[in-house]
Amino acid sequence: MSDRDLLMIPGxxxxxxxxxxxxxxxxRGHLDGTFMKRFSxxxxxxxxxxxxxxxxxxxxxxxxxxxxxxxxxxxxxxxxAALVVNTGYFSDRMGFCLTRHGATVTHVxxxxxxxxxxxxxxxxxxxxxxxVLTVTHVDTSTGVLAPVQEYAALxxxxxxxxxxxGVCSVGAEALDMDGWGVDVALTGSQKAxxxxxxxxxxxxxxxxxxxxKARTQPVRSLYLDxxxxxxxxxxxxxxxxxxxxxxxxxxxxxxxVSLGLILExxxxxxxxxxxxxxxxxxxxxxxxxxxxxxxxxxxxxHTLSALYYPAGVDAALVKAVAAQGVxxxxxxxxxxxxxxxxxxHMGAVSAxxxxxxxxAVERALVASKVQVQPGVGVAAAEKALA
Amino acid sequence: MSDRDLLMIPGxxxxxxxxxxxxxxxxRGHLDGTFMKRFSxxxxxxxxxxxxxxxxxxxxxxxxxxxxxxxxxxxxxxxxAALVVNTGYFSDRMGFCLTRHGATVTHVxxxxxxxxxxxxxxxxxxxxxxxVLTVTHVDTSTGVLAPVQEYAALxxxxxxxxxxxGVCSVGAEALDMDGWGVDVALTGSQKAxxxxxxxxxxxxxxxxxxxxKARTQPVRSLYLDxxxxxxxxxxxxxxxxxxxxxxxxxxxxxxxVSLGLILExxxxxxxxxxxxxxxxxxxxxxxxxxxxxxxxxxxxxHTLSALYYPAGVDAALVKAVAAQGVxxxxxxxxxxxxxxxxxxHMGAVSAxxxxxxxxAVERALVASKVQVQPGVGVAAAEKALA
Numbered sequence: 001m002s003d004r005d006l007l008m009i010p011g012x013x014x015x016x017x018x019x020x021x022x023x024x025x026x027x028r029g030h031l032d033g034t035f036m037k038r039f040s041x042x043x044x045x046x047x048x049x050x051x052x053x054x055x056x057x058x059x060x061x062x063x064x065x066x067x068x069x070x071x072x073x074x075x076x077x078x079x080x081a082a083l084v085v086n087t088g089y090f091s092d093r094m095g096f097c098l099t100r101h102g103a104t105v106t107h108v109x110x111x112x113x114x115x116x117x118x119x120x121x122x123x124x125x126x127x128x129x130x131x132v133l134t135v136t137h138v139d140t141s142t143g144v145l146a147p148v149q150e151y152a153a154l155x156x157x158x159x160x161x162x163x164x165x166g167v168c169s170v171g172a173e174a175l176d177m178d179g180w181g182v183d184v185a186l187t188g189s190q191k192a193x194x195x196x197x198x199x200x201x202x203x204x205x206x207x208x209x210x211x212x213k214a215r216t217q218p219v220r221s222l223y224l225d226x227x228x229x230x231x232x233x234x235x236x237x238x239x240x241x242x243x244x245x246x247x248x249x250x251x252x253x254x255x256x257v258s259l260g261l262i263l264e265x266x267x268x269x270x271x272x273x274x275x276x277x278x279x280x281x282x283x284x285x286x287x288x289x290x291x292x293x294x295x296x297x298x299x300x301x302h303t304l305s306a307l308y309y310p311a312g313v314d315a316a317l318v319k320a321v322a323a324q325g326v327x328x329x330x331x332x333x334x335x336x337x338x339x340x341x342x343x344x345h346m347g348a349v350s351a352x353x354x355x356x357x358x359x360a361v362e363r364a365l366v367a368s369k370v371q372v373q374p375g376v377g378v379a380a381a382e383k384a385l386a
Numbered sequence: 387m388s389d390r391d392l393l394m395i396p397g398x399x400x401x402x403x404x405x406x407x408x409x410x411x412x413x414r415g416h417l418d419g420t421f422m423k424r425f426s427x428x429x430x431x432x433x434x435x436x437x438x439x440x441x442x443x444x445x446x447x448x449x450x451x452x453x454x455x456x457x458x459x460x461x462x463x464x465x466x467a468a469l470v471v472n473t474g475y476f477s478d479r480m481g482f483c484l485t486r487h488g489a490t491v492t493h494v495x496x497x498x499x500x501x502x503x504x505x506x507x508x509x510x511x512x513x514x515x516x517x518v519l520t521v522t523h524v525d526t527s528t529g530v531l532a533p534v535q536e537y538a539a540l541x542x543x544x545x546x547x548x549x550x551x552g553v554c555s556v557g558a559e560a561l562d563m564d565g566w567g568v569d570v571a572l573t574g575s576q577k578a579x580x581x582x583x584x585x586x587x588x589x590x591x592x593x594x595x596x597x598x599k600a601r602t603q604p605v606r607s608l609y610l611d612x613x614x615x616x617x618x619x620x621x622x623x624x625x626x627x628x629x630x631x632x633x634x635x636x637x638x639x640x641x642x643v644s645l646g647l648i649l650e651x652x653x654x655x656x657x658x659x660x661x662x663x664x665x666x667x668x669x670x671x672x673x674x675x676x677x678x679x680x681x682x683x684x685x686x687x688h689t690l691s692a693l694y695y696p697a698g699v700d701a702a703l704v705k706a707v708a709a710q711g712v713x714x715x716x717x718x719x720x721x722x723x724x725x726x727x728x729x730x731h732m733g734a735v736s737a738x739x740x741x742x743x744x745x746a747v748e749r750a751l752v753a754s755k756v757q758v759q760p761g762v763g764v765a766a767a768e769k770a771l772a
Contacts, residue, residue, distance in 0.1 A: 001419060003412050012635060015413045023636055024410020026389050027401045027582060029713055033387060061584045062447050063631035066609045073607070093608075100608050190632055196413060198447045198584050198634030220606040221459070222479075222486050223452045243718070245449035246576055248584030249398060250409055251637075327415055332629070 009329040010304035010344035011191040022254040038256040039236040045259035052177040055203040061248040062200035064167040064188025069097040073224040077217040078102030080131040089141035125158040132161040137169035141332040143306030183208040194258040194347040278302035280384035284358040287380035303346035320364035395715040396690040396730035397577040408640040424642040425622040431645035438563040441589040447634040448586035450553040450574025455483040459610040463603040464488030466517040475527035499681040511544040523555035527718040529692030558660040569594040580644040580733040664688035666770035670744040673766035689732035706750035
């Protein structure tokens with residue numbers, strides 16, 4: 001394995017060199033003037049990325065799962081009911097987070113690769129007295145892109161808060177918190193925000209903050225309590241010294257660089273680039289005879305592709321592709337784990353990367369004696385990119 | 387302010403260049419072979435640093451506060467009682483963590499700069515039916531070094547689990563978990579472990595793991611549950627792929643480099659170096675007429691010094707020192723905040739650093755019209771270092 005191998009898993013991802021350079025900079029203190037400016041800018045820039053002009057951002061040392069639990073911990077308390085619109089592994093996980101914080105959880109489930117219909121969600125909402133509805137925007141386990149805008153509208157109609165787990169979407173898929181009436185959206189740093197892993201990122205809209213303020217029971221965790229972080233985030237945004245727990249200075253500096261690049265590209269252009277890359281990947285894999293786990297094109301994410309192994313091929317394909325210099329990922333959904341693989345294509349992903357991963361899979365299939373005509377995948381990708 | 391300014395706060399600290407280089411390396415995936423080797427080595431190396439051959443290490447994306455709460459979340463449940471040996475701000479915080487997870491908390495307090503006597507702790511232990519005793523090894527707010535070995539022995543005698551918050555001590559102060567019978571010790575990456583901020587590090591001894599296994603109620607947080615992390619840490623230690631939440635790859639790689647340097651130096655030599663540096667700092671500040679917040683030399687930490695401002699000087703001194711090219715920290719203990727300052731001297735700290743900070747404070751005092759004879763501080767430091 002070479003350090004020049006290409007990392008094409010659904011996070012961590014290939015990063016812009018300037019993001020990595022920020023990681024390796026001289027260590028700064030958490031009250032360093034340059035750092036305070038950067039943290040302030042991170043918070044402001046996140047509002048643009050999430051389309052949440054009135055949102056309150058939170059950025060903590062932690063993983064995407066911590067961001068998920070941060071939403072649960074602050075929005076629910078024992079006695080509350082939550083509805084999980086379930087599209088896979090990570091929807092189940094949101095359910096676990098909600099349960100730990102005392103909520104009674106109901107799931108509206110769909111088969112792997114599908115998403116509950118709007119009717120099913122509407123019915124489910126009518127069947128209980130829910131405080132929150134959660135939805136996984138892109139389930140990293142299945143590559144399913146859920147119709148968040150529509151679900152959020154149903155939640156709003158029902159007077160229920162909507163929480164969007166955007167771990168594999170924010171910074172790449174279309175998301176308009178303000179326009180769609182989404183109350184909380186969250187992600188981890190290592191996905192489409194284009195930074196290394198280690199940051200939990202959450203945006204809380206005004207209704208979510210009001211629900212947190214109206215709690216009658218304390219948040220079950222100190223580290224997860226909005227109340228501990230709110231004054232600190234407000235102070236950093238104003239570039240004023242403040243302290244609760246030491247912020248992960250280097251990661252925040254790297255995120256600042258990445259958010260700068262994201263907004264320089266522009267969110268609309270960035271979403272369009274992800275669509276273009278995803279279409280090229282999918283055209284190529286279709287030409288290679290592979291089928292996607294999402295059951296329809298409209299349900300396929302633009303940040304990763306989940307593809308069934310062709311007949312006669314198993315998880316050894318992931319290693320065979322690695323031998324071609326490209327790292328992809330195996331399956332994650334418990335029921336289907338050994339039957340599919342995943343390719344990430346988000347963040348700084350370029351046409352070069354798409355061609356490299358398509359060609360590596362193509363070569364690995366040929367090496368695995370699968371009947372494919374060498375070159376058809378790459379040709380289809382080139383055509384889609386042209 | 388220049389990027390060559392010296393960072394002498396009690397964390398984050400100046401880092402070895404090789405540690406920073408690991409931060410800025412090409413992004414690796416969380417199942418990358420090189421990364422799995424590193425994570426495995428981190429876990430093994432932590433046992434050596436903590437002197438915990440039978441300990442179970444946990445390393446999570448988070449801050450030192452998350453490590454504190456990790457201890458609380460897994461060891462107590464509603465109905466349990468905890469005794470906090472309180473030496474300052476961070477002992478209070480441990481109390482808050484324990485409360486959130488359902489424990490009834492009793493504090494044995496001391497005046498700022500002091501630590502409860504062994505008799506006071508013995509009496510307190512006798513006065514209740516405690517499950518855990520917690521102690522802050524070095525309180526970053528006061529610079530007080532608590533007699534952890536003696537407190538842990540009292541806890542053991544009483545059949546109570548001991549938790550050492552070693553956020554400002556592990557990797558620099560003497561700590562022998564196994565020999566002293568300490569059940570849990572924890573820290574953050576940005577202190578004496580010599581890495582950037584962003585990692586919560588905890589070592590649980592066999593009795594602590596048994597207490598966690600004997601719980602009758604679930605841990606109140608998913609992210610904080612040993613049960614979620616244990617199989618993942620065991621798998622990584624065996625260099626086998628596993629997944630719960632994406633580990634902070636870059637920070638763990640940096641920590642691996644730092645732990646390698648720590649063990650190359652040797653823990654005994656490292657502790658001795660910290661004592662030597664602390665003695666030089668203190669000799670210098672004594673010569674400059676400054677008095678320490680810890681009320682006796684035996685209570686003064688070797689990782690930082692907390693010093694009262696001389697008469698006629700206030701927090702402006704911190705800025706005056708910064709103007710001399712060295713960053714130090716203001717006070718943190720709520721009662722005394724404006725009356726003292728703090729100098730960190732841990733990790734890669736060298737004689738050069740000690741002389742630089744002493745001289746910077748000396749020059750700042752002269753500039754602040756305090757009656758000091760230029761050079762006496764530096765001369766005292768040189769003498770102590772010789």
